[in-house]
Amino acid sequence: MTEQFWSDLRSDLEDPEYARAYAAESARIATIDAIVNALNDAAATEGLSKAGLARATGMSAAAVRRLLSAPNVNPTIGTVAELAGALGLRLTLEPLTAAERESITVPMRTPAA
Secondary structure: OHHHHHHHHHHHOOOHHHHHHHHHHHHHHHHHHHHHHHHHHHHHHHOOOHHHHHHHHOOOHHHHHHHHHOOOOOOOHHHHHHHHHHOOOOOOOOOOOHHHHHHHHHHHHOOOO
16 A cells, blocks of 8 residues: 555656645645754753743743644744743754755746646
8 A cells, every 4th residue: 555655646746736735745844843853852951841941931831732742733933933042042044955955945946837
């Protein structure tokens, strides 16, 4: 069954609009996952619990727990910046590697037929 999935995906990705949407969603998911993992790692390094992080930011403990534990989150940049600041971090953007540009940027910029 897995082989069929990958075969279907390869076929679907031949459609520029599908490829664009797939690349955009893949980048969004990977970015949010990396940010949430980095926040969790930083909290652990700082010895700060989720409740402690909530106190430092004025957020509810439940909101911080959801953000750092739930499988499907979509935090605002403002929320991420506030949490990062409480952990002694700042947000920055970095260029994609050549391979990432090929799999993300190129499909997103390819016009639909």
